[in-house]
Amino acid sequence: MRCPKCNRQQVVIKITVRGETLTMHSCSPCDLRWWEADEGVLPLAGVLDLAAASR
Numbered sequence: 001m002r003c004p005k006c007n008r009q010q011v012v013i014k015i016t017v018r019g020e021t022l023t024m025h026s027c028s029p030c031d032l033r034w035w036e037a038d039e040g041v042l043p044l045a046g047v048l049d050l051a052a053a054s055r
């Protein structure tokens with residue numbers, strides 16, 4: 001997967017939160033970051049809620 005802005009290869013990190021696999025895409029040159037779940041791209045606030053609820 002490549003960055004839609006600069007077309008570089010992104011850093012991809014997969015984590016599991018409450019049984020759901022989330023993929024974080026990160027492009028450091030653009031300072032761009034977003035999350036993807038099975039159902040699609042997640043707003044960052046939704047991911048933080050999930051992470052907070054898992055504690």
Ligand SMILES: [Zn+2]
Nearest residue numbers: 003006027030
């Ligand atoms: Zn980029």
